[in-house]
Amino acid sequence: MPAIELRNVTKKFATADGGTYTAIEDLSLTVEDGQFCAVVGPTGCGKSTTLTLISGLERPSRGEAFVHGEQVRGIDTSTGFVFQQDAVFPWRSVLDNVAAGPVYRGASRSEAAALARDWLRRVGLSGFEDRYPHQLSGGMRKRVALAQSLINQPRVLLMDEPFSALDVQTRAIMSTELLHLWDQTKPAVVFVTHDLEEAIALADKVVVITAGPGTVKAEFEIDLPRPRVVQEIRFDPRFTRLYGQIWEALRAEVAEAYARTTRVAEVAS
Amino acid sequence: MIDTPTQPSVVATPRRDVRGERDDLAGHTRPSARTRARRRRTVLAGARLVIVVVLLVTWQACVNAKVVDPFFWGEPEGVWSTLIDWFTVGTSQGSLGAQIVVTLEEAVLGFVIGSILGVVCGIALGRVRLLSELFAPFLKAANSIPRIILGSIFTVAFGFGIQSKVILAVVLVFFGVFFNAFQGAREVDRNLIANARLLGASRWQVTRNVVLPSAFTWILASLHISFGFALIGALVGEILGANQGLGLLIRSSQNNFDMNGVLAGMVLVAFIALTAEALITLLERRLLRWRPPQTHGGAAVE
Secondary structure, three states, rough: OOEEEEEEEEEEEEEOOOOOOEEEEEEEEEEEHHHHHHHHOOOOOOOOHHHHHHHHOOOEEEEEEEEEEOOOOOOOOOOOEEEEOOOOOEEEEEEEEHHHHHHHOOOHHHHHHHHHHHHHHHHOOOOOOOOHHHHHHHHHHHHHHHHHHOOOOOEEEEEEOOOOOOOOHHHHHHHHHHHHHHHHOEEEEEEEEEEEHHHHOOOOEEEOOOOOEOOOEEEOOOOOOOOOOOHOOOOOHHHHHHHHHHHHHHHHHHHHHHHHHHHHHHHOO | OOOOOOOOOOOOOOOOHHHHHHHHHOOOHHHHHHHHHHHHHHHHHHHHHHHHHHHHHHHHHHHHHOOHHHHOOOOOHHHHHHHHHHHOOOOOOOOOHHHHHHHHHHHHHHHHHHHHHHHHHHHHHHHHHHHHHHHHHHHHHHHHHOOHHHHHHHHHHHHOOOOHHHHHHHHHHHHHHHHHHHHHHHHOOOHHHHHHHHOOOOOEEEEEEEEHHHHHHHHHHHHHHHHHHHHHHHHHHHHHHHOOOOOHHHHHHOOOOOHHHHHHHHHHHHHHHHHHHHHHHHHHHHHHHOOOOHHHHOHHHO
């Protein structure tokens, strides 16, 4: 039984002018337990929408979403979600942010705090327990978000361009650390990104989505050996070969999405 | 949105890495910058004092030169001697302290009750769509009437005691706080709510742990103005009919054509309002500790 299964899902949104906008159409996706799946595609192709359907934040207009064989009908608290923008609570200290999940799930305050300290150690933030998020750098806030999510030991972890706001070096370091953390609990991961290099470096499987309305264009198995060091893996000749293959599939979609935005710009001007 | 509420004192700014900025300041430029800031503050305070003194002296000089009639406009010397008289001898209605305590009690009670009601109703309507759809027209209508007139009804219905003043203050405070709490509850970052829900929070936990703290920036902004409203409610209530209080003191001074007494009452009220404002700023700093320091409230007034 796969950990995540999307069966022919379509998601339409109502637009402000009374019409409908189709974000994804007839999209099917399977992720096995313990598999790291990266989803790449051009801007506006509905990558993030797939995550909201798996997490239960949105319901599909057509088709079905399953997590561990059960249909998703509402917000599923067994999935972890790392957002693109900061979603840590700015009014809570780092420790209270990470302890939030266990407290909501009924743990006592002291149990939750002990568990949170352990996870802060794992993400390298020991000594920052009493800081507020605004006192941390962008990379550190991402670590808080990771710890906040992983402390609940999710069997499914959804990540929506989590590192896109970070600078290039921090991003590579965070990616390596993410792989290390993932290895400890091995949840099924869906990692949405527009960065193909990041996708290949992290994933077991890369899924290319078409320019919106999004649907799966191609899937690629990434057979690079683990453990991987993200900062160095791009020098591996196999990496370069895979990059060439996947880019071939992605290029047309990116060109199409770009052409559309420029057409829109021309009409607007 | 059913009204345009007071903006928070500082609109949310993008979070920045404050540590980095502090590090830049940590060099040898810091002590001189701090000294300069202190010198600047001293000069500013001095300049303000000069402005006040010049105004008072000009006023008194105009009275002495018979340009301004103190019968209508009062005079600084008269205000001062009235204040001294009230403090040492007492007022026509008993000791000055008792009058201040009565007015303060009415204002504080009205402020606290009105704020709590405003926050509870604002958050509830902000969170539950059906409630806001149901009640929005009523609240809009209630907000558009000049509520101070209700004071006349309250004085007749609840008598000359403290009760009618507290109720008037509650009515005045409620709407300001309500509209801000409502707006604050509507403006909560969707991602924060989604995150809390995925972490396992119940609807009530989301309201308590995400919506309320997030709306606090808005609510606190309204509290600054609301204490002023509470004070107005208490004073107007007393002027309309009371046995005690600063409002009554002002009213009886007016009846005796004692403008110095009216102005002395105003000075006392201003003192109370400024003290309350300082206390609310302290509360704001305490509650909004989590915000980056450069966006702390009250920055405009030092």
